[in-house]
Amino acid sequence: MRTPVLALATIALLAASAASAADQALRDKAAAAGLKALPDELQQPKDNPITAEKIALGKMLFFDPRLSASGLISCNTCHNLGTGGDDNLPTSVGHGWQKGPRNAPTVFNAVFNKAQFWDGRAEDLKAQAKGPIQAGVEMANEPDQVMKTLNSMPEYVERFTDAFSGEAQPVSFDNTAKAIEAFEVTLVTPGAPFDKFMAGDDAAMTEEQKTGLELFVDRGCTACHSGVNLGGQSYFPFGLIKRPGADILPLEDKGRFQVTQSVSDEYVFRASPLRNIALTAPYFHSGIVWNLKQAVAVMGTAQLGTEINDAEAGKITAFLHALTGEIPVIEYPIMPVETDSTPRPRL
């Protein structure tokens, strides 16, 4: 029997509709679980109106190693914009080759996190920016010294004056942080398959990724990993159900307890934002797990009290790859030249 061409087309159309209906149901389910697509417009941070001048200045500062005592370490050293916005090290290495206590989180889409750092101790990006510049194990500098450095270079003074026009003291440590925040607000990664899918493009994710998304919701991952960043919104004990071994959860780092001194915050950390997670191994605050599928399995045991088997972890991992967006094109900044009054490197 020959099937008429028209009937074949109808069958194909019905099948497509069925797929589309299933995809729409999945989209609705993801949205109901709190997952959100990346917004189209730039975020406007608190008390820091974004301007082109501020962004350009912030980019320079972000890449300028002279913000560090040594003159060798820039924001980009640990938040490398060419390797996922982090350093791909277990924990970061800073001044004097000291090893920092925690894995560097990505700077991409960080503006969507409720607070910054693994323990949320900085309320926003401008507060965050001041931390590593001063941390002894990171850039090991002091605000006074940063001001001397920036004031020693006429081009920086001019750029601060333009970016913060009308202010009595445009070159300031606060404004340094605000300019860096302005640049970081632009560090978003649109166009991830997940975002395209949520916008109605059924073909943007593979079937495996869709199954992974379904599992991600059904297994309860969305309880912690929700919002635009699929995480970064609130704090949870690492080992909610079962505490992982001391390799993954070192006993000496009590997480948010160090911020609040509240016993209930022992081993509490900010749920990791998951956008571009495929680019930012190794994982967890301890940076001990390099394999994403393994990290998914650890989460099942530690946070959900369920064994996520290898096939399921593979599907969830496939979905996590659908969170990789387009890294913004950055023109490498030409930084101002030093003068006789620029403080010398302190190595």
Added chain:
Amino acid sequence: MRTPVLALATIALLAASAASAADQALRDKAAAAGLKALPDELQQPKDNPITAEKIALGKMLFFDPRLSASGLISCNTCHNLGTGGDDNLPTSVGHGWQKGPRNAPTVFNAVFNKAQFWDGRAEDLKAQAKGPIQAGVEMANEPDQVMKTLNSMPEYVERFTDAFSGEAQPVSFDNTAKAIEAFEVTLVTPGAPFDKFMAGDDAAMTEEQKTGLELFVDRGCTACHSGVNLGGQSYFPFGLIKRPGADILPLEDKGRFQVTQSVSDEYVFRASPLRNIALTAPYFHSGIVWNLKQAVAVMGTAQLGTEINDAEAGKITAFLHALTGEIPVIEYPIMPVETDSTPRPRL
């Protein structure tokens, strides 16, 4: 008495002609002393035809910290393209925060140097590129390990295959160096006032810079600092006439003697190329002098046996500022993502 307008115009024209004639004489004098403008076309290095694919791959490699054992240090760490192509440190800092023995030369226009390194031990940029990757005090890596790293990332394998198509083993340490050389060939800085002046634009240099150029020739600086790079062409004892103090010329670094083992090469170094010298303090192989005018004065005493007074040094320094060209616009590369088989950082 009123001077007719026409007569005034004639006087102005005559004055301009006189200035122009003097400028042309200075131009001829500079050329006769061996100073050359930057050529318009890209240089073609030996045994390494430049292609767009090779340049793009080389840029990635230049910025990739995973060429180092630690995963933290890239070519750009010490040859920062945003700060004059060097690190603005006395001597560079590498693996384990070790201090290297010499000041990092700029990578800009390095293709015009006769040989690379302060002692000329690498005959070209591809030979040079292999040095720091393997030096224990710099990137501290081994060729085998670099190959494992690059082969672990499919995008790198694909890019090497495209850039070195037809070769039996496109991913190789030799080709890594060749790709970096191809990128570095593009790191030239056209448009310096000196180049514009040499091309006939009398107004490109100030009168002070012109006087400085005249002094630069008359005092004999051009004996060592000639060619396109105003240096980088041959080797001279530091302290040809009078050896500087051990702060500027540390006794333990015997320069080219370490390459040739010839006593006549003790404290012999490659004459510094002077393009963009205003961007690359501190000066000399020891990186001990931060002030350019002071460096000029040291050269007078040590190399020429003459005291260059403060006013003259100021004029020569003004001329040296006319050697600052346009830094090329570089789009920061997005580097390939690591895989399970990528060697882990060795900190």
